[in-house]
Amino acid sequence: MQLTMARSLDHSIWSIVALLMVLLATTNAEVIDLRWDVKFDNTFRPSSFAQPVITINDEFPGPLINATTNDIVRVNVFNHLDEPLLFTWNGIQQRLNSWQDGVSGTNCAIKPNMNWTYAFVVKDQIGTFTYFPSTNYQKLAGGFGPIRVNNRIVINVPFAKPEAEFDLLIGDWFFADYKVIRSRLAASTEVPDMMLINGKAPYGYSGSKRYESVTVTKGKTYRFRVSNVGTTLSFNFRIQNHKMVVVETEGSYTNQTTLDSLDVHVGQSYSLLVTADQDDADYYIVATPKLLNTTGDSPLVAKGVLHYTKSGSSVTGSIPIGPNPWDIEFSVNQARSIRWNMTTGAARPNPQGTFNVSNVTLSQTIILHGSQTNIRGTYRYAVNNISYLTPDTPLKLADYYVNGSGVYRLGEFPTQSVKEAATYGVSVVNAMHKGWHEIIFQNDLVLMESWHLDGYGFYVVGFDDGEWTPGSRNTYNLYDPVVRSTVQVYPGGWTAVYVFLDNPGMWNLRSQHLKRWYLGEELYVRVHDDDPNPAKENPPPENLLLCGEILTPYGLNRDGDDNDGGSMTAMVVVHEHITPYC
Template sequence: MAMAMALVVPFLCVSALFGLSFAGDPFAFFDWDVSYITAAPLGVKQQVIAINKQFPGPVMNVTTNWNVVVNVLNSLDEPLLITWDGIQQRKNCWQDGVLGTNCPIPPGWNWTYQFQVKDQIGSYFYFPSLSLQRAAGGYGGITVNNREVIPVPFGKPDGDFTLFIGDWFNKNHTALRKILDDGKDLGMPDGVLMNGKGPYRYNTSLVPDGIDYETINVEPGKTYRFRVHNVGIFTSLNFRVQNHNMLLVETEGTYTMQQNFTNLDIHVGQSYSFLVTMDQNASSDYYIVASARFVNESRWTRVTGVAILHYSNSKGKASGPLPDPPNDFYDKTFSMNQAKSVRTNVTSGAARPNPQGSFKYGSINVTQVYVLKNVPPVIISGKRRTTLNGNSYSPPDTPLRLADLYDKKGVYTLDFPTRPTNAPPRIGASVINGTYRGFMEIIFQNNDSIVQTYHMDGYAFFVVGMDYGEWTENSRGTYNKWDGVSRCTTQVFPGAWTAILVSLDNVGIWNLRVENLDTWYLGQEVYVRVADPEGYNKTEMLVPDNVLYCGLLKDKQKAQTPHGSESSSTPALRRGELFKLMFLLVSFAFVL
């Protein structure tokens, strides 16, 4: 994967110039032009969302506590927001990139995100959060490295690969949107992409000739880190590397107990890091496979991604059948047991030198409990919608956080039910009222027939339990209260539940959503409002100077000259260019 071109600047060079309020850590600057390109990953030409003409987008390679400045130019023909999956945005939901906190960037405009990867390490990704756009691309990786003074619980790998896997349709995202708007199901995807490319032609009847595929080049005897992200639409994928063990070491910012897998189910929105040692004899290349799970295997055979692992001394191309997926037809607990085995390495440090297990979450008193039940899509006011506890979220025109700041009443309600109710389902903007510095228990009850994955912005949470059937108060007796994995995205199996614990120490309004794009688009999300009782500006970062206004506040928005027009003005000058210009001036001054 090509790395993002970033300008890294010491804090003191720019703090006085821009009045930035972040800690004294380096800055990394990125300039992104988000636009359409024409590509044919599965052999059919279609419109794809690219960043700086790259699909997938560049990998942001930064280090713990760095300040990140991303200038986004929206060259699409529709509004755009970029969200940073897993980056916790400490007390800074203004940069979250979802409709509850940000007005969309209009076509032709640019907007600059500015945040700090405070006390974080690990593997994450970014993507466009609006209107099913992720189904057309626009995603890329975020790698947050440890500071040199912090020990890592494994030897330094000989290389680092980022691999995006995900289901893919040959229809563009606007066509997929129309299908959902018409009350229909998206159906079966056309394939699975790996790093934006189609499958290697392992089967001439399933894979047409001429499709570009991904090749990972390696040296025999060396060990590499693979950061694997499922950026797809709704399909759980089983990931495996033919004849190689995958040593799991990290997931979404937490170092895990190290264990070898021959395959692992990676659900939509999840990220994992493996160490893979090149210990085979290289008689030929090897398959890297991501195949659909929890589906009709015979119908979904072509929904398989295949890349190639190529040793420098390989004696030939990969051939023959793919390595087998898990055979759990008679054992529905296989994948769940895999998930339960992913636990925190409590003896290792992460972003800080203290062991991860020093936070004894199992002994903290729970202050709020929410049981969130989803069911198959329902019809509300003639529309096909998805729900949580009977509520189908519809984003208001005014972002929730802006409504709070300017005391705009009636934008949302704080009446989200703590448990499933028998009331008729409804469409609206009902929000969970979280207690700042409280400790919340959330149980996801999946009464649908497909795997759901849930993500919470602004937080990592502890996955403490999961099982089949209906959750009850007695289910707490099965919780892992010592080394449950801390992450930001968790799977919930059909007909099952998953329980998480989260410490509400991050002021703001935060999105809690299903990562499955179709059900998210139809309303399966909610926001958690965590307000500081001492008032605005006490612990939360100030609203940024470049905030966009819309909805009830649209009259406050100053016009911006769209890029590409013949005239321009200073306010429309791209902030990334300003940063770079200032840096050059400062550098020149040092030389003098």
């Protein structure tokens, strides 16, 4: 049965425009308008195999989104693929505006040969992030790219301005067509075939293949923004003969820790300062997979080149030796050493440590077990033994227009215990608005895991092996836990985070490992405030795409006549209006 929308927008276009002008005038924000043409391209061929690569404006990886905190970003996406498309903005919080989240629970997909404009404010954020296609297993074919959110000029950065900045998007890659892999996931145990740096094969892989090379000048310091854009493997990153200083991760300035190498898990991003303080020569840039045995000539070892301007020779010899890929203790100890810089500002002038989580009152504890399961003969992944099935109607639309009726039910997802038998379900947790929540991620698998919550940052308070118990809280770091949007969970272990749910919306909580996400390891967190004041949450955008059971607004068809059952899923609006509330 077709349902119709009953609500109307509370604010006129003119009031929205006025508020937008106020925001621009008071914050020196800019509007960044981008057009993206998304299509398949066989000419890039990262390996020697012909396969469809998803490009944006003929680029792979996609173009950089380079913004300053409080800027308004509008991305007009033209879908030239042969299937529906959505983009998600990994780590961008989209304050008050989950309508722009770009996942199946909040948006109807952009159909082939159609376009839609995302519009969001990078409100009170700085740091290193990424974007990628979120549905249909498309991330396996590319479509990902970097996002930088810079400090405003009036906010001090806790390190000297580097000579230049480099984005290094590193991740595993499969030779097979992503549609083929997608079709056989239930029976597949495939390991990735290669590790790429910025879409390029490892140095030495083939004389005909390009490799990534970064040029530096002796004596200068550079900022490397390193992101794991893969789907499966964590990696250890290092630069031959060079120290690295960790200064930022996913929107948080960290204590400046000097390292020889750094573990980066699926979906995570870091900023590293590297000083070109060696002899004029070429040096390896390397990323080796975790929990996997490889040799230096394996295509699963990503290799690029750090090239000094006066270098007279090519890089030769063995790659720099890193930590044992099976040494979990090394990884955990390093993760515990990455802490919040409590004395510096970030997007705002006040110190990051304004929130002291040692004194917060927890509203709820949510314990989540990620696991592999079998449901009636079908291979799946689950959270608390519920494997998520995506409904035809995005949860956000159902929540706003029909109070979720017929699409999902609150109270059915077990937040403290695991059901005895695995089942399918539409998992939604009803969370307290402006409440502090403790989330425990328990990894029942023998593989590394990564978890991400859209719209928020986690205060990462603890890691350990074994089963979490209330007594585990005695090991928490509540003084200066780093805040980030993606957190790793070690095999057979747990990770604990605190999160302050002050951003209303329907937010995706998921495994960043693509296969697990695609096969059901996800849920949604509903952060709701009954007050319709748009200062608390933006109303739906005027170019909202409709699908599933939400087909026509206000009981009217596109021509403004009485509702005749027509669909508005073909609606195309080039630009939308957003409410830039502070």
